[in-house]
Amino acid sequence: MLTIQSLREEKEQIANALDKRHIDARKDLDQILQWDTERRSTQAQLDDILAQSNALSREIGTLMREGKREEAEAIKAKTASFKEESALLKEKMQAIEKQMHDLLCTIPNAPHDDVASGRHAEDNVETFRSGSAETLDRHAKPHWELAESLDLIDFELGAKVTGAGFPFYKGKGAKLQRGLIQFFLQKADEAGYTEYIPPLMINAESGFGTGQLPDKEGQMYHMQEDELYMIPTAEVPLTNIYRDAMVREGDLPIKLCGYTPCFRREAGSYGKDVRGLNRLHQFDKVEIVQLAHPDVSYALLDQMVEHVKGLLEGLELPYRVLRLCGGDMGFTSAMTYDFEVWSAAQERWLEVSSVSNFETYQASRLKCRYKGSEGKTHLVHTLNGSALALPRIVAALLENHQDEKGIHIPSALAPFCGFDRIDA
RNA sequence: GGAGAGGUGGCCGAGUGGCUUAAGGCGCACGCUUGGAAAGCGUGUUUACCUGAGAGGGUAACCCGGGUUCGAAUCCCGGUCUCUCCA
Numbered sequence: 409m410l411t412i413q414s415l416r417e418e419k420e421q422i423a424n425a426l427d428k429r430h431i432d433a434r435k436d437l438d439q440i441l442q443w444d445t446e447r448r449s450t451q452a453q454l455d456d457i458l459a460q461s462n463a464l465s466r467e468i469g470t471l472m473r474e475g476k477r478e479e480a481e482a483i484k485a486k487t488a489s490f491k492e493e494s495a496l497l498k499e500k501m502q503a504i505e506k507q508m509h510d511l512l513c514t515i516p517n518a519p520h521d522d523v524a525s526g527r528h529a530e531d532n533v534e535t536f537r538s539g540s541a542e543t544l545d546r547h548a549k550p551h552w553e554l555a556e557s558l559d560l561i562d563f564e565l566g567a568k569v570t571g572a573g574f575p576f577y578k579g580k581g582a583k584l585q586r587g588l589i590q591f592f593l594q595k596a597d598e599a600g601y602t603e604y605i606p607p608l609m610i611n612a613e614s615g616f617g618t619g620q621l622p623d624k625e626g627q628m629y630h631m632q633e634d635e636l637y638m639i640p641t642a643e644v645p646l647t648n649i650y651r652d653a654m655v656r657e658g659d660l661p662i663k664l665c666g667y668t669p670c671f672r673r674e675a676g677s678y679g680k681d682v683r684g685l686n687r688l689h690q691f692d693k694v695e696i697v698q699l700a701h702p703d704v705s706y707a708l709l710d711q712m713v714e715h716v717k718g719l720l721e722g723l724e725l726p727y728r729v730l731r732l733c734g735g736d737m738g739f740t741s742a743m744t745y746d747f748e749v750w751s752a753a754q755e756r757w758l759e760v761s762s763v764s765n766f767e768t769y770q771a772s773r774l775k776c777r778y779k780g781s782e783g784k785t786h787l788v789h790t791l792n793g794s795a796l797a798l799p800r801i802v803a804a805l806l807e808n809h810q811d812e813k814g815i816h817i818p819s820a821l822a823p824f825c826g827f828d829r830i831d832a
Numbered sequence: 833g834g835a836g837a838g839g840u841g842g843c844c845g846a847g848u849g850g851c852u853u854a855a856g857g858c859g860c861a862c863g864c865u866u867g868g869a870a871a872g873c874g875u876g877u878u879u880a881c882c883u884g885a886g887a888g889g890g891u892a893a894c895c896c897g898g899g900u901u902c903g904a905a906u907c908c909c910g911g912u913c914u915c916u917c918c919a
Contacts, residue, residue, distance in 0.1 A: 455891040465903040469850035
């Protein structure tokens, strides 16, 4: 969440930045700052009372040791009022802190200066488009037809065994899936990311740390019996490795990656958005995460964007990169690049990756800090990106690389799959 | 699922009501010593918040949350995690 220090120092800039999300936070920010002032004076009072009370207790201790019981008892009587007063002040502190925290949680991250103002996807700024988008086949078949005719994916079987949005991958469809994961992990490894296989369920603290809770509670599967949530992305367990951590400045940037299935309830989605592989409740993804020194986090964001570009180029897919406008950006992000691949048959762009810099927004919730060379502690910047999300990549591979006989597998990927064609 | 033992600073480990934010050791940093190094000696070495120009001062924190007490790492209750044994 936004830090109280940043609000004290640059409230105006933050309010202006939030305007780009079409959120007027001025009233809330003022309220928080007012509570902050109140909190500080309450803390000063409380500290003072406790200091006096501690002094008396020490005195009693000394007298007791010296055997002056009478005098000790006399001082004991004096402590009663302190006790009462400090209890009241403590209560007041807690109430103020809770109010502040709750309100602060409702305020999204302030967009970076370079982020455009805007309400909708149309306001996003295209920053790159690969050259191959023109070579489209007019008679391309949609991926769900190809997946069925080539016996790669069984959507109905998934619906029977689990429900809609939980497909089975079969034969070369399963091998293609596994090959893609291996390809992505290999590239992440070459780029210096340490691989993890994290738990697929997380607790509420972790959900809060990366911002899924309380803002997006309804989007995760929740195991109420055990108070656990299915991960919506590997971002959550990977980033939370560093919750409540003090990292060494010299160890930054810390680069992690991991393959996991991801689980999303996707309540409210319907129609062409959920057709085939377009939107699933369970899907596979390789995620890359970085903890960065604030001075270089945007340079690292660019590096991550380049990394994802390299993957898409290896897969020979037409794609474009968008810098999201304020209104389309996720709650916790300061800047986000979305990657979209062209679906030749559906004739629409499909999002396959989202690469973001959260600056200190997650770190302040995670309490992930480093000690600077001057000896002070600072929050790290956190970044992450999909590299990549599988189902829409599979959709785009099938659609873009189809020919009369079947599917051609790009040469960069083929060694990971063990075949270079899928034919009927 | 049942029984027991235990969770103390970067690490090991002492501490069963006040003089303990925490002995001792290890590690680390700086200084002295040395031809150089090791050893030795000395000093320092958690975090958050409040206050102060700064030096400094104050408060809180010994797994988490309650309670007893003038005073809790220490006593009581609940939770949680780890280990051992049993199913």
